[in-house]
Amino acid sequence: MTATTVASAxxxxxxxxxxxxxxxxPDSTLDAYPTYNGDDLELKVDDKGxxxxxxxxxxxxxxxxxxxxxxxxxxxxTVDMTPDKAxxxxxxxxxxxxxxxxxxxxxxxxxxxxxxxxxxxxxxxGVNGQRAAIIDFSKTNPEGWENDKYVVTPHQTDAIVYxxxxxxxxxxxxxxxxxKGKFIALLEDGSVAPCGxxxxxxHLKELGVTHIHILPSYDYNTVDETxxxxxxxxxxxxxxxxxxxxxxxxxxxADPACRIIEMKEMVQALHxxxxxxxxxxxxxxxxxxxxxxxxxxxxxxxxxxxPDGSYSDASGCNNETASERQQMRDFIVNxxxxxxxxxxxxxFRFDLMAxxxxxxxxxxxxxxxxxxxxxxxYGEGWTAGDSPLPVxxxxxxxxxxxxxxxxxxxxxxxxxxxxxxxRADDRGFASGKPGQEETVKIGIVASTAHPQVDYSxxxxxxxxxxPSPLSIMNYVSCHDDLCLTDKLRKSMPEANDSVxxxxxxxxxxxxxxxxGTPFMFAGEEVFRDKKGIHNTYCSPDSVNAIDWDxxxxxxxxxxxxxxxxxxxKAHPAFRMTTTEEVARNIVFDKIKExxxxxxxxxxxxxxxxxxxxxxxxxGNNSDRTVNVPKGEWKLIAFDGxxxxxxxxxxxxxxxxxxxxxxxxxxx
Ligand code: CA
Numbered sequence: 001m002t003a004t005t006v007a008s009a010x011x012x013x014x015x016x017x018x019x020x021x022x023x024x025x026p027d028s029t030l031d032a033y034p035t036y037n038g039d040d041l042e043l044k045v046d047d048k049g050x051x052x053x054x055x056x057x058x059x060x061x062x063x064x065x066x067x068x069x070x071x072x073x074x075x076x077x078t079v080d081m082t083p084d085k086a087x088x089x090x091x092x093x094x095x096x097x098x099x100x101x102x103x104x105x106x107x108x109x110x111x112x113x114x115x116x117x118x119x120x121x122x123x124x125x126g127v128n129g130q131r132a133a134i135i136d137f138s139k140t141n142p143e144g145w146e147n148d149k150y151v152v153t154p155h156q157t158d159a160i161v162y163x164x165x166x167x168x169x170x171x172x173x174x175x176x177x178x179x180k181g182k183f184i185a186l187l188e189d190g191s192v193a194p195c196g197x198x199x200x201x202x203h204l205k206e207l208g209v210t211h212i213h214i215l216p217s218y219d220y221n222t223v224d225e226t227x228x229x230x231x232x233x234x235x236x237x238x239x240x241x242x243x244x245x246x247x248x249x250x251x252x253x254a255d256p257a258c259r260i261i262e263m264k265e266m267v268q269a270l271h272x273x274x275x276x277x278x279x280x281x282x283x284x285x286x287x288x289x290x291x292x293x294x295x296x297x298x299x300x301x302x303x304x305x306x307p308d309g310s311y312s313d314a315s316g317c318n319n320e321t322a323s324e325r326q327q328m329r330d331f332i333v334n335x336x337x338x339x340x341x342x343x344x345x346x347x348f349r350f351d352l353m354a355x356x357x358x359x360x361x362x363x364x365x366x367x368x369x370x371x372x373x374x375x376x377x378y379g380e381g382w383t384a385g386d387s388p389l390p391v392x393x394x395x396x397x398x399x400x401x402x403x404x405x406x407x408x409x410x411x412x413x414x415x416x417x418x419x420x421x422x423r424a425d426d427r428g429f430a431s432g433k434p435g436q437e438e439t440v441k442i443g444i445v446a447s448t449a450h451p452q453v454d455y456s457x458x459x460x461x462x463x464x465x466x467p468s469p470l471s472i473m474n475y476v477s478c479h480d481d482l483c484l485t486d487k488l489r490k491s492m493p494e495a496n497d498s499v500x501x502x503x504x505x506x507x508x509x510x511x512x513x514x515x516g517t518p519f520m521f522a523g524e525e526v527f528r529d530k531k532g533i534h535n536t537y538c539s540p541d542s543v544n545a546i547d548w549d550x551x552x553x554x555x556x557x558x559x560x561x562x563x564x565x566x567x568x569k570a571h572p573a574f575r576m577t578t579t580e581e582v583a584r585n586i587v588f589d590k591i592k593e594x595x596x597x598x599x600x601x602x603x604x605x606x607x608x609x610x611x612x613x614x615x616x617x618x619g620n621n622s623d624r625t626v627n628v629p630k631g632e633w634k635l636i637a638f639d640g641x642x643x644x645x646x647x648x649x650x651x652x653x654x655x656x657x658x659x660x661x662x663x664x665x666x667x
Contacts, residue, residue, distance in 0.1 A: 057088030070126015151276030195552030276346030353379030381408035413443025434594030472516035
């Protein structure tokens with residue numbers, strides 16, 4: 001198992017105080033449960049009334065509670081449900097269409113009534129997600145929703161992904177956005193910071209990214225939705241209801257339809273701006289153990305266990321789910337299908353994906369791509385701890401060749417370029433640490449087999465694990481660990497921010513010119529920081545919110561990012577789709593100097609208008625000279641400046657590459 005970033009290894013102290021002890025059911029019994037994959041699971045409303053169906057094969061009895069309120073008061077009715085043992089389900093129906101009402105299920109097992117639960121398939125809930133709501137989804141669609149379309153990037157490598165948290169992006173007092181921290185913040189086109197720069201969705205359009213990746217936006221546990229004035233913050237890696245949007249991102253969490261309508265409005269606004277929406281999904285663990293909705297509906301079934309019956313913990317969050325069990329696998333597949341269809345979500349990022357098995361991920365890819373062939377899907381190809389799931393079955397990055405149509409994050413390029421993710425003072429290639437040159441080359445070819453790349457010299461993986469560039473996400477930072485600015489401040493104490501900004505530009509130029517799909521953390525384009533804090537999962541807005549006045553202060557940095565993105569979008573040579581093309585068209589210079597890598601992309605690669613592109617990265621704190629074939633070249637990037645239309649021309653021959661910068665030439 002790779003020892004890599006513990007993305008979500010957050011230990012939540014908020015386990016329910018009323019945690020009850022569940023009976024331990026042997027795995028062999030759980031494995032033998034009948035399964036049920038009907039589209040009427042839990043709730044269906046039709047002309048004949050309202051129908052409830054709970055999957056709970058181990059239950060001795062199940063009852064349904066009906067409420068008029070989503071949060072307060074006692075049930076107005078309680079109904080015993082009838083078993084259908086062959087399918088492991090329990091059913092009951094009411095003759096009326098119970099629009100506006102709420103419900104919970106309650107399961108009896110080993111002589112004990114468990115706590116009430118909204119079930120695992122609630123699609124609407126009351127405040128804080130304790131009761132499921134019965135609402136008419138046909139009334140939750142914004143005007144024009146029927147014409148709303150997924151964003152089309154013909155190949156995943158054509159996507160440019162921007163990872164953001166709702167609060168980070170809009171919460172700062174200077175964001176110029178009214179609905180701070182809300183889904184509908186992204187409806188406010190033309191918002192402006194006091195410095196005069198565009199923010200919000202207008203900023204995204206100006207930058208040119210193709211997709212935003214939103215941190216968990218399903219209903220999570222930590223933020224108390226009844227106390228939003230407290231401006232609580234959490235990343236959201238503490239899942240509660242997987243198929244409902246998070247209430248705190250809506251303007252009224254007590255109205256079950258509000259969060260649904262507003263999230264759809266956000267997706268529609270982004271689609272209208274030509275920007276797709278990737279959702280961060282966290283099916284690998286739940287916020288609670290015995291008190292999770294999984295445990296309260298079918299105790300034991302949805303989780304993996306150690307031989308002594310305790311919860312195994314590959315997530316670092318006290319439990320891990322069991323995707324190899326049919327009902328859990330179906331749950332994951334049906335849940336992503338639901339988000340793609342009901343909310344028009346363009347793609348998914350799987351947290352700690354290696355907790356899931358390869359077969360489940362293949363089914364996810366197939367199901368989502370049947371709905372949207374242009375879906376952008378990727379995940380973390382690692383776990384945060386050991387798992388009972390055999391290594392060969394895990395959706396690890398080393399197993400990505402077994403997964404069709406889902407990419408993995410390259411920790412190879414990440415750590416090689418900026419330095420080790422958790423050792424704050426460790427530097428990388430871009431900040432002058434020698435010995436990472438071969439791993440940078442591994443990043444450039446997207447971990448595919450290339451005749452000039454020696455994988456035995458790689459810092460992380462020692463073999464070409466990727467079957468094609470489509471299987472790799474390139475990045476140097478994300479919400480986890482130090483953001484790029486903080487990493488450079490901690491690892492380059494002798495430098496000033498102006499030098500660190502050069503290093504950041506070099507680092508991102510490596511990411512955005514490499515084969516594979518580029519991914520960036522929100523605010524890096526304005527050199528945002530997070531006050532040097534590694535894990536900001538519950539830090540306040542004062543740490544996490546992007547200060548938009550930085551955009552004016554660091555406008556040159558923003559312009560560099562914008563031009564870098566424009567360069568990539570204009571030139572398919574950076575976006576090849578097969579290992580064969582990369583091996584044929586990319587030729588590395590034979591250089592033995594530390595922190596210096598140079599290569600050419602030849603043959604009008606991937607239909608590019610440029611016959612040849614020369615790319616040189618100098619991570620040294622002083623100039624270097626490289627040999628460029630003689631002849632006229634267009635100068636695209638030089639000395640920390642970049643322009644896809646060209647900065648001028650040069651004649652080749654001996655060419656200087658200034659410190660901490662990229663040289664890009666084209667002809
Ligand atoms: Ca919530």
